[in-house]
Amino acid sequence: MIELENVAYSYGGEALLTDMSLSLPAGSFHFLTGPSGAGKTTFLKLCYGALRPTSGALRLFGEDLAAFDRDAVALARRRIGVVHQDCQFLDHLPVIENIALPLSVSGLAAQDQEDNLQELLNWVGLTGRANALPPELSGGERQRAALARALILSPDIILADEPTGNVDWEMSQRLLRLLVELNKMGKTVMIATHDLALIRAAKAQVQARVLRISDGSIQAAGADL
Amino acid sequence: MKAWLDMMRAVLTRDAGADRVVPPAGFTVWLTVFTSGAMAFLTVFALALSLASGRLAESWDNELARSATLRISAPAGQMAEQTAAALKVLEQTPGVASARALSDAEQQALLEPWFGPDLPIDSLPVPQLIEVIETEDGYDSEGLRLRLQAEVPGAVLDEHTRWRRPLIAAAAKLRALGWVSILLIGAATGAMVTLAANAALAANSRVIAVLRLVGATDSYIASAFVRRFTLRTLIGAAGGTLLGLIAVLLMPGAGDAGAFLTGLRFQGLHWIFPFFVPPLAALVAFLATGYAARRVLERLD
Ligand SMILES: Nc1ncnc2c1ncn2[C@@H]1O[C@H](COP(=O)(O)OP(=O)(O)OP(=O)(O)O)[C@@H](O)[C@H]1O
Numbered sequence: 001m002i003e004l005e006n007v008a009y010s011y012g013g014e015a016l017l018t019d020m021s022l023s024l025p026a027g028s029f030h031f032l033t034g035p036s037g038a039g040k041t042t043f044l045k046l047c048y049g050a051l052r053p054t055s056g057a058l059r060l061f062g063e064d065l066a067a068f069d070r071d072a073v074a075l076a077r078r079r080i081g082v083v084h085q086d087c088q089f090l091d092h093l094p095v096i097e098n099i100a101l102p103l104s105v106s107g108l109a110a111q112d113q114e115d116n117l118q119e120l121l122n123w124v125g126l127t128g129r130a131n132a133l134p135p136e137l138s139g140g141e142r143q144r145a146a147l148a149r150a151l152i153l154s155p156d157i158i159l160a161d162e163p164t165g166n167v168d169w170e171m172s173q174r175l176l177r178l179l180v181e182l183n184k185m186g187k188t189v190m191i192a193t194h195d196l197a198l199i200r201a202a203k204a205q206v207q208a209r210v211l212r213i214s215d216g217s218i219q220a221a222g223a224d225l
Numbered sequence: 226m227k228a229w230l231d232m233m234r235a236v237l238t239r240d241a242g243a244d245r246v247v248p249p250a251g252f253t254v255w256l257t258v259f260t261s262g263a264m265a266f267l268t269v270f271a272l273a274l275s276l277a278s279g280r281l282a283e284s285w286d287n288e289l290a291r292s293a294t295l296r297i298s299a300p301a302g303q304m305a306e307q308t309a310a311a312l313k314v315l316e317q318t319p320g321v322a323s324a325r326a327l328s329d330a331e332q333q334a335l336l337e338p339w340f341g342p343d344l345p346i347d348s349l350p351v352p353q354l355i356e357v358i359e360t361e362d363g364y365d366s367e368g369l370r371l372r373l374q375a376e377v378p379g380a381v382l383d384e385h386t387r388w389r390r391p392l393i394a395a396a397a398k399l400r401a402l403g404w405v406s407i408l409l410i411g412a413a414t415g416a417m418v419t420l421a422a423n424a425a426l427a428a429n430s431r432v433i434a435v436l437r438l439v440g441a442t443d444s445y446i447a448s449a450f451v452r453r454f455t456l457r458t459l460i461g462a463a464g465g466t467l468l469g470l471i472a473v474l475l476m477p478g479a480g481d482a483g484a485f486l487t488g489l490r491f492q493g494l495h496w497i498f499p500f501f502v503p504p505l506a507a508l509v510a511f512l513a514t515g516y517a518a519r520r521v522l523e524r525l526d
């Protein structure tokens with residue numbers, strides 16, 4: 001699904017990520033850890049084409065990202081569900097319309113997906129907050145709404161940046177189960193998180209690999225995780 | 226080209242709900258509506274002015290018909306002689322296409338409105354009239370006068386319509402000026418919409434980032450803005466055109482007595498022209514916003 005070959009990235013100054021080679025096969029489940037500021041968010045942005053490698057090659061769905069124009073990136077993104085670390089929403093639209101936004105953007109009628117939408121809202125426990133505006137939500141509610149939005153198009157890949165950062169243990173277990181469920185349906189999942197307990201809980205349910213970014217490079221984490 | 230077609234399709238086929246992705250802009254909406262309305266109003270006037278000066282130039286030009294009249298007043302005995310001399314002079318004058326002495330019957334017809342049908346024209350000292358038709362280039366008026374003075378003492382050259390010639394040129398220029406004004410108004414509308422669209426795009430860069438995150442193409446994002454500005458301009462221009470038409474209607478009609486202003490109303494088929502103003506304004510807005518949006522989206526990549 002996503003392959004990196006000697007990928008490096010820098011925000012202009014010093015290189016942040018160097019020489020990363022990695023392959024995320026279809027149906028795999030990965031965790032991404034590392035100290036704050038190590039480059040986890042940056043890595044995910046590379047994976048969904050928001051940033052382009054400064055050097056090296058990145059292949060998305062088997063095709064070289066370098067050959068993607070903006071429209072191609074947009075189309076690829078409809079197959080990648082992204083939960084952004086600071087959950088970006090359109091603050092003037094109610095939660096339910098924000099969650100349905102990927103449908104509207106891809107030219108699908110939200111009415112036809114009404115069942116899907118309600119089920120998803122129920123899954124993330126936001127049925128009662130469907131008509132609230134995003135600024136009125138708690139941090140945890142925002143994260144759950146962001147996850148629902150990432151899943152509405154039933155994407156092949158799910159990239160989640162700290163999806164459980166603001167929710168309680170019970171809710172984080174529930175979200176994890178949702179992601180595990182989706183993984184069992186064949187979706188490729190990658191979660192960036194500091195939450196070691198979450199990783200351990202996941203390992204009990206699914207074949208998950210843990211990657212660790214530090215000092216600009218990425219390695220498989222030790223067996224203690 | 227394909228990008229424009231994509232956007233045109235997106236603008237025309239978008240469901241109303243999708244327009245909501247861009248937050249409402251409050252009172253700046255009314256600035257766009259008002260400005261395009263004012264521009265449309267001015268366009269209607271410039272249009273009326275252009276068409277009226279065009280008509281004026283044309284009708285004056287037709288009336289002019291490049292003719293002049295030579296009037297010969299001479300004692301009865303010399304009349305025939307002087308008429309012949311005058312015709313000879315005219316024949317030799319470059320720029321004179323033809324010259325013809327009016328018959329008694331024709332002269333009588335001319336005088337009839339004043340003196341009735343029974344005027345005994347033979348017994349009255351009525352001057353002999355010679356109709357002079359110019360060629361395209363016209364004759365040298367001063368030269369002809371001097372020669373006539375010398376050779377036909379009783380002749381007076383009456384160039385009754387010549388004085389209008391500079392006015393016709395002025396009317397033609399006025400018409401051109403009207404069209405230039407319309408072009409300028411169109412360009413100013415485009416510039417105004419571009420500025421407004423740029424401001425809206427800049428104010429909504431976060432919205433654009435969110436839309437991109439969930440897989441929106443440039444056409445989708447651009448059309449949300451383009452549709453909005455095109456509609457506002459269309460509404461404003463329709464209102465402005467309507468008010469402009471009412472104002473033009475309040476002008477006196479061409480039949481009323483008076484001078485130049487009497488013809489300012491549209492005439493006949495010309496009434497169609499103002500109805501093109503709103504769609505053309507909308508087209509200008511569509512192109513200007515589309516261009517602005519594409520540029521901003523390119524920059525925000
Ligand atoms: N747009 C940017 N321009 C310049 N530097 C940036 C930009 N975005 C991030 N950085 C820097 O790159 C480094 C990595 O940032 P990144 O967000 O990828 O870290 P992270 O691993 O996700 O951290 P956290 O766990 O706190 O979310 C940080 O030092 C950050 O300051």
Ligand SMILES: [Mg+2]
Nearest residue numbers: 040041085161
């Ligand atoms: Mg981060």
